[in-house]
Amino acid sequence: MRPGIPKGTRDFSPIEMVKRNYIFDTIRKVFQKYGYLPLETPAMENLSTLMGKYGEEGDKLIFKILNSGDYLKDAEALILIDKDSKKLTGSISEKALRYDLTVPFARYVVMHQNDITFPFKRYQIQPVWRADRPQKGRYREFYQCDADVIGTPSLLNELELIQLIDDVFTALGLKVLLKLNNRKILSGIAEILNEADKIIDITVAIDKLDKIGTDKVMEELRSKGVSENAIQQIKPLLTFKGTDLQKLDLLKSLLQNSETGLEGIREVESIFGYASQLSLTNVDLELDITLARGLNYYTGAIIEVKVNDSRSTFTGSICGGGRYDDLTGIFGLPGMSGVGISFGADRIYDVLEEANLFPENAGETTKVLVVNFGGDEIRYAIQLVVQLRKAGINTELYPDEAKMKKQMSYADARKIPFVVLAGADEMNAQEVTLKNMLSGEQERLKLSDLAGRIK
Amino acid sequence: MRPGIPKGTRDFSPIEMVKRNYIFDTIRKVFQKYGYLPLETPAMENLSTLMGKYGEEGDKLIFKILNSGDYLKDAEALILIDKDSKKLTGSISEKALRYDLTVPFARYVVMHQNDITFPFKRYQIQPVWRADRPQKGRYREFYQCDADVIGTPSLLNELELIQLIDDVFTALGLKVLLKLNNRKILSGIAEILNEADKIIDITVAIDKLDKIGTDKVMEELRSKGVSENAIQQIKPLLTFKGTDLQKLDLLKSLLQNSETGLEGIREVESIFGYASQLSLTNVDLELDITLARGLNYYTGAIIEVKVNDSRSTFTGSICGGGRYDDLTGIFGLPGMSGVGISFGADRIYDVLEEANLFPENAGETTKVLVVNFGGDEIRYAIQLVVQLRKAGINTELYPDEAKMKKQMSYADARKIPFVVLAGADEMNAQEVTLKNMLSGEQERLKLSDLAGRIK
Numbered sequence: 001m002r003p004g005i006p007k008g009t010r011d012f013s014p015i016e017m018v019k020r021n022y023i024f025d026t027i028r029k030v031f032q033k034y035g036y037l038p039l040e041t042p043a044m045e046n047l048s049t050l051m052g053k054y055g056e057e058g059d060k061l062i063f064k065i066l067n068s069g070d071y072l073k074d075a076e077a078l079i080l081i082d083k084d085s086k087k088l089t090g091s092i093s094e095k096a097l098r099y100d101l102t103v104p105f106a107r108y109v110v111m112h113q114n115d116i117t118f119p120f121k122r123y124q125i126q127p128v129w130r131a132d133r134p135q136k137g138r139y140r141e142f143y144q145c146d147a148d149v150i151g152t153p154s155l156l157n158e159l160e161l162i163q164l165i166d167d168v169f170t171a172l173g174l175k176v177l178l179k180l181n182n183r184k185i186l187s188g189i190a191e192i193l194n195e196a197d198k199i200i201d202i203t204v205a206i207d208k209l210d211k212i213g214t215d216k217v218m219e220e221l222r223s224k225g226v227s228e229n230a231i232q233q234i235k236p237l238l239t240f241k242g243t244d245l246q247k248l249d250l251l252k253s254l255l256q257n258s259e260t261g262l263e264g265i266r267e268v269e270s271i272f273g274y275a276s277q278l279s280l281t282n283v284d285l286e287l288d289i290t291l292a293r294g295l296n297y298y299t300g301a302i303i304e305v306k307v308n309d310s311r312s313t314f315t316g317s318i319c320g321g322g323r324y325d326d327l328t329g330i331f332g333l334p335g336m337s338g339v340g341i342s343f344g345a346d347r348i349y350d351v352l353e354e355a356n357l358f359p360e361n362a363g364e365t366t367k368v369l370v371v372n373f374g375g376d377e378i379r380y381a382i383q384l385v386v387q388l389r390k391a392g393i394n395t396e397l398y399p400d401e402a403k404m405k406k407q408m409s410y411a412d413a414r415k416i417p418f419v420v421l422a423g424a425d426e427m428n429a430q431e432v433t434l435k436n437m438l439s440g441e442q443e444r445l446k447l448s449d450l451a452g453r454i455k
Numbered sequence: 456m457r458p459g460i461p462k463g464t465r466d467f468s469p470i471e472m473v474k475r476n477y478i479f480d481t482i483r484k485v486f487q488k489y490g491y492l493p494l495e496t497p498a499m500e501n502l503s504t505l506m507g508k509y510g511e512e513g514d515k516l517i518f519k520i521l522n523s524g525d526y527l528k529d530a531e532a533l534i535l536i537d538k539d540s541k542k543l544t545g546s547i548s549e550k551a552l553r554y555d556l557t558v559p560f561a562r563y564v565v566m567h568q569n570d571i572t573f574p575f576k577r578y579q580i581q582p583v584w585r586a587d588r589p590q591k592g593r594y595r596e597f598y599q600c601d602a603d604v605i606g607t608p609s610l611l612n613e614l615e616l617i618q619l620i621d622d623v624f625t626a627l628g629l630k631v632l633l634k635l636n637n638r639k640i641l642s643g644i645a646e647i648l649n650e651a652d653k654i655i656d657i658t659v660a661i662d663k664l665d666k667i668g669t670d671k672v673m674e675e676l677r678s679k680g681v682s683e684n685a686i687q688q689i690k691p692l693l694t695f696k697g698t699d700l701q702k703l704d705l706l707k708s709l710l711q712n713s714e715t716g717l718e719g720i721r722e723v724e725s726i727f728g729y730a731s732q733l734s735l736t737n738v739d740l741e742l743d744i745t746l747a748r749g750l751n752y753y754t755g756a757i758i759e760v761k762v763n764d765s766r767s768t769f770t771g772s773i774c775g776g777g778r779y780d781d782l783t784g785i786f787g788l789p790g791m792s793g794v795g796i797s798f799g800a801d802r803i804y805d806v807l808e809e810a811n812l813f814p815e816n817a818g819e820t821t822k823v824l825v826v827n828f829g830g831d832e833i834r835y836a837i838q839l840v841v842q843l844r845k846a847g848i849n850t851e852l853y854p855d856e857a858k859m860k861k862q863m864s865y866a867d868a869r870k871i872p873f874v875v876l877a878g879a880d881e882m883n884a885q886e887v888t889l890k891n892m893l894s895g896e897q898e899r900l901k902l903s904d905l906a907g908r909i910k
Contacts, residue, residue: 003562003786006499006550011563013570014492014577021493033844035821035851037469038476042596043498043552043582044461044518063499064521066548068586072538080535083527093521095461097498107458108466115468117868119854122469127498131523141497154854156833163841277834278841331458366490378611379732386618386733389488396490399574399609413572 008132008140018365019358023172023345024125027145030167031123034160036147039122041104043129044095051096053103053330061131063140064093097129101146102327102340109150110331118151125345137316139346148340150327155267157339158301158323159274165305165319165341166283172348173357176318177308179288182268183298183322185251186289188261189237192254193230202226206238207292214238237289244272244287251289267300284308298322303341311355318347367394368418368454369411374401380427384420384447391451411437418454463587463595473820474813478627478800479580482600485622486578489615491602494577496559498584499550506551508558508785516585518595519548552584556601557782557795564605565786573606580800592771594801603795605782610722612794613756613778614729620760620774620796621738627803628812631773632763634743637723638753638777640706641744643716644692647709648685657681661693662747669693692744699727699742706744722755739763753777758796766810773802822849823873823909824866829856835882839875839902846906866892873909 005011012020028038050062071092072080079087098104101124109116125145132138147164149157162178169176186206190199201224205217212220217238221231240250248265255261268287275285283305291302300323307314321341328336352358368388370381381397388395396416398407411419421433421442432450435442445453460466467475505517526547527535534542553559556579564571580600587593602619604612617633624631641661645654656679660672667675672693676686695705703720710716723742730740738760746757755778762769776796783791807813823843825836836852843850851871853862866874876888876897887905890897900908 003504003565004501005497005504005562005566006501009497009499011497011566012493012495013567014494017493017495020495032820033847033849035849037820038467038472039469040467040472040475042460042464042466043584044464044596046459046461049458049460060523063523065552066519066521066544068515068518070538070540072535072540072543075538077536077538080527080538081532083530083532083535085525085527088527089521097520107460110458111460111466112468117865119865121851129498141499149854152854154856156827156837156852156854159837160852160854167844274834274837277837365487365492369490372611379729382611382614382729382732389622392488394488394490396576397611397615399604399607399611399615401609410572410574 006140008134008138010139010141014365019352020345020349022358023348023352024143024145026171027168027343027345028123028125030164030171031145031147033167034121034147034164036121036123036149039105039108039124040126041098041101041108041124043097043127045098045104045107047090047094047096049107049331050099050103054099058099062099063097063129063131064089065095065097067092067094098126099130100128101126101144101342102148105146105148105150106327107331109336110328110333113333119149119157120151121147121149123147137347137350143345145343145345146340148338150336150338153325153337155270155301156274158267158271158303159278161303161321161339161341162271162275162280162283162285163278165303166278166280168319168343169283169305170281172352173282174307174312174348174351174355175282175309176284177306178283178285179291179304179306180268180271180285181288181291181302182264182300183292183302184260184264184267184300185255186264186292188251188255188258188264189234191258191260193226193233195226195230198224198226202234203292206290209238209290240289247287247289264300271301293320293322297324297327299325301339307351309351309355311357312351314347314351314354316347317344318351319343365394366396366414366416368396368420369407369414369416370395370397370420370422371404371407372398372401373421373423375424377423377427380422384422384432384450387447388420388451388454391455393451393454420450461595463589463593465594465596469820474807475800475804477813478803478807479598479600481626482623482798482800483578483580485619485626486600486602488622489576489602489619491576491578491604494560494563494579495581496553496556496563496579498552498582500553500559500562502545502549502551504562504786505554505558509554513554516587517554518552518584518586519544520550520552522547522549553581554585555583556581556599556797557603560601560603560605561782562786564791565783565788568788574604574612575606576602576604578602592802592805598800600798600800601795603793605791605793608780608792610725610756611729613722613726613758614733616758616776616794616796617726617730617735617738617740618733620758621733621735623774623798624738624760625736627807628737629762629767629803629806629810630737630764631739632761633738633740634746634759634761635723635726635740636743636746636757637719637755638747638757639715639719639722639755640710641719641747643710643713643719644689646713646715648681648688650681650685653679653681657689658747661745664693664745695744702742702744719755726756748775748777752779752782754780756794762806764806764810766812767806769802769806769809771802772799773806774798820849821851821869821871823851823875824862824869824871825850825852825875825877826859826862827853827856828878830879832878832882835877839877839887839905842902843875843906843909846910848906848909875905 075091127143186203190196190202205220302322304317305319323339325337385397419435430447530546582598641658645651645657660675757777759772760774778794780792840852874890881887885902
């Protein structure tokens with residue numbers, strides 16, 4: 001029997017963990033700098049909390065947990081005889097693994113609405129699970145790093161999220177393109193096309209522009225019953241090239257009869273106005289009216305971040321988000337406006353790896369290995385180790401009395417930069433021999449000078 | 456519809472998260488100081504990896520995940536008609552949530568045995584899931600913090616884990632009692648009682664001594680078919696009071712004809728010998744021959760840590776572990792000796808809370824709130840905030856142009872220690888008013904002096 005792990009899941013080795021933690025720590029630190037508070041919710045949610053929140057496709061991708069004990073006891077015989085999987089699920093499963101961090105956040109806010117001080121800024125860094133078909137770069141278990149603020153309609157929040165994204169990618173050393181759009185502009189477009197009821201079909205189709213091109217998008221619109229007249233009106237928008245200001249001008253004239261559309265334009269202009277005052281370091285800001293992110297709950301700003309760095313070939317999105325005016329309405333608390341973003345840690349990992357942007361010392365964990373000579377010397381070695389650790393130096397004592405060669409190979413393989421040798425000679429003189437594994441140099445030191453020397 | 460969460464699970468609010476992270480960070484830092492490397496494994500394991508590893512009771516407590524799609528398609532009709540839940544499980548579920556971190560670690564070591572440098576020291580801090588009946592202090596989702604070293608039989612590892620436990624609880628400011636036993640002593644006892652085949656029954660019964668008392672333990676031994684003669688021989692051991700040295704003497708004479716038993720005694724003596732040279736700070740070390748921890752895979756040292764602090768009434772175990780000579784054998788890699796411990800973060804949390812040992816500033820997250828005056832002043836406020844954050848100060852800008860009273864209440868409720876006021880006056884003079892929320896004092900400062908003053 002060779003053991004394995006479920007497809008689409010991964011083990012993270014120590015080397016990968018150190019790099020992943022570098023990403024998580026960087027993001028967490030920026031979240032905290034902006035006043036976002038940590039929150040964690042259970043991996044398991046009630047099935048009723050999750051079902052119906054991600055569309056029919058999403059429902060299928062939710063991992064359901066089998067009830068404990070004699071779970072078939074109350075199942076309907078007819079359903080069992082029919083082998084009707086879909087109908088049976090509700091009677092043998094009450095819980096499921098969370099599919100994202102947004103719905104659990106909304107659920108949390110509603111449950112704790114009386115204890116929360118609004119505006120409530122929370123961040124959450126936890127894994128989510130989706131029964132997607134596994135493929136390169138897509139996993140069934142992956143981490144999301146979300147920051148959301150709820151209970152405030154102010155556009156300053158959108159501005160702040162843009163600054164926050166800039167801070168994160170500046171800390172990571174990566175240049176990015178931040179695409180901004182506004183759902184109200186998309187609504188305005190559907191409105192002036194007299195296709196307001198098809199707003200979702202239209203945004204979903206437009207969202208695919210990057211991937212499938214203008215012709216295919218128009219085809220999809222046709223297949224959804226959008227009139228040929230409307231499609232022809234939309235076309236120049238889809239193919240428009242120009243500066244952000246020119247884009248806004250085109251939109252202003254196109255949407256002059258749509259109050260919603262004009263409101264969206266004003267919001268974008270306001271955010272651009274604030275942002276122009278800041279000197280963003282690693283973020284290029286761009287208006288992209290084809291950006292819809294396929295998510296139906298955004299009501300205002302829509303944000304997507306892509307790599308904009310010659311050292312990476314990655315074309316997907318590495319961060320995204322937007323404003324939702326009524327996220328908690330589904331759980332009975334209407335009128336709470338919120339805005340949030342989510343960093344894709346797995347994708348950022350791949351990009352940093354490709355661009356060689358992980359700091360060198362991200363791989364260094366143990367700083368000193370103390371060689372085990374056995375005999376009486378071991379008691380001296382134990383003292384040594386205590387002293388080094390007290391000085392805050394990550395130190396290991398090789399546990400077995402193995403041959404010197406084996407112990408040195410261990411230090412090599414683990415990339416431990418210093419080795420301490422303390423045989424009978426050194427012990428009797430209360431000294432040590434310190435070997436630098438990179439340079440190969442050795443020197444003899446007083447025990448009392450050791451920690452200082454390594455630091 | 457009032458939303459809820461599955462029973463036995465918990466949300467962790469920001470206040471709880473900050474305290475939990477304090478515990479995790481403390482433990483993680485000590486793990487790293489001792490050269491343990493981080494590892495993470497997926498929440499989901501193959502059902503075949505987990506089943507049969509935790510005994511029959513454990514198997515029932517494993518959360519199984521329903522297969523995706525038409526999971527009933529290939530189920531046997533007869534099993535469905537019989538409503539045989541137990542038999543059906545294998546055909547509708549292939550995956551399950553991990554039950555602990557030890558079995559996934561063993562599975563990882565076997566899968567990656569050719570890439571790992573042994574001895575392999577790894578730590579893992581992740582949640583586990585058990586379908587236990589929820590009760591006070593027992594949850595269905597909880598974190599384990601494990602450190603294990605595999606591939607070395609040296610007793611120095613046991614010593615090091617004792618030092619590590621001392622470092623963790625010293626950092627947390629909690630006095631603890633560390634009980635040490637050795638499975639070989641228990642085996643020796645079973646051996647000289649001529650009940651070697653009942654070693655598991657005997658250890659499980661002995662393990663309950665603290666909870667149910669001598670009489671009930673003897674009753675349980677009887678019910679398992681242990682001879683009355685053996686039970687009478689065991690009795691003085693169960694009721695023995697004395698120093699560790701006296702205990703060891705009693706054992707040496709009792710076990711003089713058991714080689715295994717004497718080996719166990721030698722191991723304990725060796726660890727005690729090493730430990731007596733160290734000055735342990737917060738750990739009291741004690742031999743407890745009634746300690747078995749009910750876990751059948753320990754083969755050498757058995758460790759259990761309890762609170763030993765007048766500020767806490769908690770009597771349960773907050774850390775435990777031991778040596779297992781053949782953990783990876785179940786996955787086809789025999790003869791790898793390992794030793795490890797696991798910290799119970801949830802219980803430690805409760806103890807620190809009761810003993811009031813969380814550091815005061817563990818609750819402080821945002822350091823400064825900048826008041827939002829709206830109008831032109833907002834642009835000044837935005838700059839201010841950028842400057843404070845650049846100086847590494849966690850800062851929030853109140854997003855809405857709310858009344859001063861509301862903004863100050865927000866700072867109060869969030870326990871933010873400083874508030875910055877920058878109205879038209881201050882803006883025109885490139886100054887700010889800084890209010891200390893604790894003392895109530897206000898002072899006017901140059902913008903350039905602000906960050907330094909707060910620090």
